[in-house]
Amino acid sequence: MTASPANSTKVRGETILSVDNLVKHFPITQGVLFQRQIGAVKAVDGVSFELRRGETLGVVGESGCGKSTLARLLMRLETPTSGQATLEGRDLFKASGGELRRLRRNMQMVMQDPYTSLNPRMTVGDIIGEPFEIHPDAAPKGSKQKRVQELLDLVGLNPEHINRYPHQFSGGQRQRIGIARALALKPEVIVCDEPVSALDVSIQAQVINLLKQLQDELGLSYIFIAHDLSVVRHIADRVAVMYLGRIVEIGTDDEIYERATHPYTQALLSAVPVPDPEAREQRNMIRLVGDVPSPADPPSGCHFRTRCWKAQDICAVEDPATVPRAADPHPSACHFAELRPATP
């Protein structure tokens, strides 16, 4: 399969998706008949970023940081509390009816769990071909089966297995089916929500390589959500680090992994287990104390201050903006942003 003619005229590197101050609060209610709102879980709390054509933006963070809610917002599976997002200049959240369908065609998702995201009663051919039923205008002119087989071949599965059911495939193969389904409508943006977390190491590498190869062939842009920083380093061009609903630091791969200025990013990087006993001993680890606070009741000011060893009075009062800092010219949301003296 080659990139569709429409794609080839488009410039790599221009902004394709732009997200501005996106907020999603889930209300907490009390009472049965007259439900009063007594609070809100601030899952996504003012997130802004841009995704460029042909690049991979990695989104990393621990559980509860809002990265999956962000993915669901972008897919319009959730309605945002406030904020905007535009895909190729068209407003993602104002679109409805036919326009929304066209937008969705251009942005597809690969889910985390390859065991629950495929319908066990449908054949692989039906699963990958289903997008064509929802979007008849994007369906192939000739044989749908032929197109599905092309897709199977593209993701490295045997095209003859078109009539098999999901349970006849292994975890890695199922994830490939999920990727083929996402590619069916020739989207330009794919949101991958923890696409390799459920897979074994030897299989994980196969799927990562597949995603990279598809990006090169088809000029795709990825939003790659993961909690594994090593995986993200491998695939992402730029990385956004999230903590309690906010992006605390965003920059190129090197800016985040070599020159992080936010204490949370530094702690996260130092906690990643390195599979080498000798390199491990040379690292100097930052041990965070405590757990992530509840997003229903985040700390005032800087959300990270309760676990931060640099916290001062100002951190409780003033919310640090995600802006370029003196220490390094990439955006970091810390009043005391500085490079780590000894790199791990």
Add this chain to the structure above:
Amino acid sequence: MTVQPTPASATPEGGHLLELRDLHIEFRTNEGVAQVINGVSYHLDAGETLAVLGESGSGKSVTAQAIMGILDTPPAFIRSGQILYQGQDLLTRSEEQRRQVRGTEIAMIFQDALSALNPVFPVGWQIGETLRQRAGMSRADARRRAIELMDLVKIPGAAKRIGDYPHQFSGGMRQRVMIAMALALDPKVLIADEPTTALDVTVQAQIMDLLADLRRELNMAMILITHDLGVVAGVADRIAVMYAGRIVEHADVRSLYKAPAHPYTKGLLESIPRLDVRGQELSTIKGLPPNLMRIPSGCPFHPRCPYVQQVCVDVVPHDLVLGDGRTSACHFAQEVRDDSVAR
């Protein structure tokens, strides 16, 4: 907490604290018989940590369940082999005798603390249950000891939190409660089955530190079951790598990481993306793990192995001893190790 370090004399002269000898386990299912464990042998001495590494379906957890005597039978049947604890074969003991070993001698913590804890009882009650049932403590004593144990695993405000329910704790704290329960009867061996898999990296580091500290303080031996090569590197003394129900490589941690001597270990190490090395294409192990109902002839890894020769298809490789107590079940172990060094 008052714990006397285990005297080394608890182990008979020359023997190991825990030793598995040629264990074979099969699962008899409606679809057929799966050969889940095919001749596993390993040993553990007092105070040391052995990591058992493998991907899903390699048999690492089944082995642990066999040691604990908590295999579901059926479908699991132990076909042959011995599990020697302090020189005594556990498999020949009665269920009542095995119950005496469980918890007091060998204890286990599980991967998913939320489903391993009972949601309708306070955590203090659950920790104390073991003490009341097995150590015959009074309710007040059990409660006091439960607070001590929660302190030991560094749960802040233990005395205040003893009446809280599992859902009131975070994932990391729940895992600490599980560890406290496992330590209640001062076991000599702790089996940790993927103790940090469900946790975030920053919390994962806290739990691994805690386990390492406890092991040192209490002089426990530990079997750490994991699929994560990164986690193992920090805490284990020795590693046993499992594939298709066999131990394919066994070595001390440093030699294994420096120069793996089995193609499977080598492939695994090369296929993990590393934070400190920015690579281009990840190398992969081609193909899939075998179906345990139809394990390939000869070496079970041969369909996926870059070193494969005719002998691998025909002959099951024996453990090749490479010196320093290292073994590798590969016909070309020397070659693989030399390649790894050259890399």
